[in-house]
Amino acid sequence: MRFARLAFALVSAIALPLALTPRAGTAQGSAAATQTAPAAEKPAQPDFITPHISDGSKIDVPSFSLRENLTREIELPKWAPVHIGPLTVDLSPTKHVVMLLIAAVLCALTLMTAAVSQARSAATGKPPRGFANAIEATVLYIRNEVIIPNVGRHGEAFVPFCLTLFFFILFMNLLGLIPYGATATSNISVTATLAIVSFFVVEIAGMRALGKGYINTIVYWPHDMSFAMKVFISPIMTPVELIGKITKPVALSIRLFANMIAGHVVVLALISLIFTFGSWLVVPVPVIAATGIMVLELFVAFLQAFVFTVLVSVFIGQIRESAH
Amino acid sequence: MxxxxxxxxxxxxxxxxxxxxxxxxxxxxxxxxxxQSGLMFWTLVVFVILFVGLSKFAFGPITKAVADREQALLDAIEAAKKDRDDAAALLEQHRKAIEAARNEAQRFIAEGRAQAEKMKAEMLEQTHAQQAELLERARRDIDSEKTKAIDELRREAIDLALAGASKVIEKNLDDAQNRKLVESYLSSIK
Structure with a gap:
């Protein structure tokens, strides 16, 4: 019941600024159309889905002026690109960088507050209560039921990494559900980076666990076959093994990114129905539907963070066990 | 697929x-x-900083506190188990002591009973003996009295006989000689 109310509040918070912006959107869209594509014949449709889900150099902050549609856009500073060898990296902060930072700060604050209050209650010899207890229960659940069983023996070393992944992704996912927020995890660059980091962690875990045997996870060289058979099959299977290695992080990054973007697109598309129909009468249907999707999104935010963590721990466990 | x-x-x-x-x-x-390379760079930086910070200041303390608490619980359970074992041992000891005391009491009672039994028998025996002794004494007294009476009677009879005889034969007979005669006669009929 409380979730539904929360979701309704979220939806109305998103819908309200949107409801007041069709004109601005149209103006923007047509302006963009005249600027970039003078050849375009058909009138440009206002597109407020893509700007909402993609990265940009502006962030939205709350405004209390109805003239500004309750939203003020703040232009982020633009820095000169940095040249690292042949690469040119534009390190200017973007909307998703800001969200990333906010998520990280919130995540750190939440967990450290919990740790501090837990330490305080530990000093009195009592188990923590309330919020600290909830965080502790989550941490323990992920650690004891997800990471350690999947990673296998001596899995403690990987617990902080996997837990950081879970909470960081969770906070980024949840930020997207808050008005004026954006989902950094709906950007493939973010999920790909996390997946690449996980990939390196998995491979290094494999190298440390298997030693010289790690090469067997790349070059297919089964010890229970004749030499001729090995020579025959190795060139075929080695690329397959390699593709298998690369697929995991790619699937990880796309799964998270696509899941996060999908919910937002659906919510925005539903809200857009109001403007497509251009009638107040149609308002309740998309609002109710979007509320439902929002509730689902809340679940998906947790689920995808959980899935990412589970899969990373499974991959670590797999590569460490592959020698046996 | x-x-x-x-x-x-x-x-x-x-x-x-x-x-x-x-x-x-x-x-x-x-x-x-x-x-976007810039965003990827920032993600990496933020993630690494968050990872280091969280593992040092959040997950480390949380897992350590939980492990400590688990250890404390295990210790408490262990201590409770030890206390219980001690209590059980103590209870066993007390039960044994009570059992011993009960046996002792039982023994005392039995002993007392036996002693009483013995005393009763002794007293009975003593009474019987006394009774017998009294009877015996009575019988002896009666006997001696009887003898005494017989002697007395005999002497009286002698005296009477003598008196009578002396009356009869006072004249012709010496008292002393007659007496000797009668005495010899009486002793012959004894």
């Missing part, structure tokens, strides 16, 4: 930056699948 799909998406992803670069100038906004 799904892996084919993800792989094709993967290829798209890998190709996306190239595609984006190619058409970078033409398309004003970047494709959803293009990788």
């Amino acid at each position: 799904r892996s084919v799909f993800t792989r094709s998406l993967a290829m798209l992803t890998i190709a996306a930056p190239l595609l984006a670069q190619e058409g970078g100038e033409a398309a004003a906004k970047p494709s959803l699948l293009s990788l």
Whole structure:
């Protein structure tokens, strides 16, 4: 019941600024159309889905002026690109960088507050209560039921990494559900980076666990076959093994990114129905539907963070066990 | 089916930056699948800092506190078990002491009973003996009295006889000689 109310509040918070912006959107869209594509014949449709889900150099902050549609856009500073060898990296902060930072700060604050209050209650010899207890229960659940069983023996070393992944992704996912927020995890660059980091962690875990045997996870060289058979099959299977290695992080990054973007697109598309129909009468249907999707999104935010963590721990466990 | 799909998406992803670069100038906004190196850099930096910070200040203390609490619980359980064992041992000891005391009491009672029994028998015997002795004494007294009476009677009889005889034969007979005669006669009939 409380979730539904929360979701309704979220939806109305998103819908309200949107409801007041069709004109601005149209103006923007047509302006963009005249600027970039003078050849375009058909009138440009206002597109407020893509700007909402993609990265940009502006962030939205709350405004209390109805003239500004309750939203003020703040232009982020633009820095000169940095040249690292042949690469040119534009390190200017973007909307998703800001969200990333906010998520990280919130995540750190939440967990450290919990740790501090837990330490305080530990000093009195009592188990923590309330919020600290909830965080502790989550941490323990992920650690004891997800990471350690999947990673296998001596899995403690990987617990902080996997837990950081879970909470960081969770906070980024949840930020997207808050008005004026954006989902950094709906950007493939973010999920790909996390997946690449996980990939390196998995491979290094494999190298440390298997030693010289790690090469067997790349070059297919089964010890229970004749030499001729090995020579025959190795060139075929080695690329397959390699593709298998690369697929995991790619699937990880796309799964998270696509899941996060999908919910937002659906919510925005539903809200857009109001403007497509251009009638107040149609308002309740998309609002109710979007509320439902929002509730689902809340679940998906947790689920995808959980899935990412589970899969990373499974991959670590797999590569460490592959020698046996 | 799904892996084919993800792989094709993967290829798209890998190709996306190239595609984006190619058409970078033409398309004003970047494709959803293009990788932005700046954002990737920031993600990496933020993630690494968060990882270091959280493992040092959040997960480390939380897991340590939980482990400590678990240890404390285990210790408490262990101590409770030890206390219980001690209590059980003590109870056993007390039970034994009570059992011993009960046996002792039982023994005392039995002993007392036996002693009483013995005393009763002794007293009975003593009474019997006394009774017998009394009877015996009475009988002896009676006997001696009887003898005495018989002697008395005899002497009286002698005296009477003598008196009578002396009356009869006072004249012709010496008292002393007659007496001797009668005495000898009486002793012969004894």
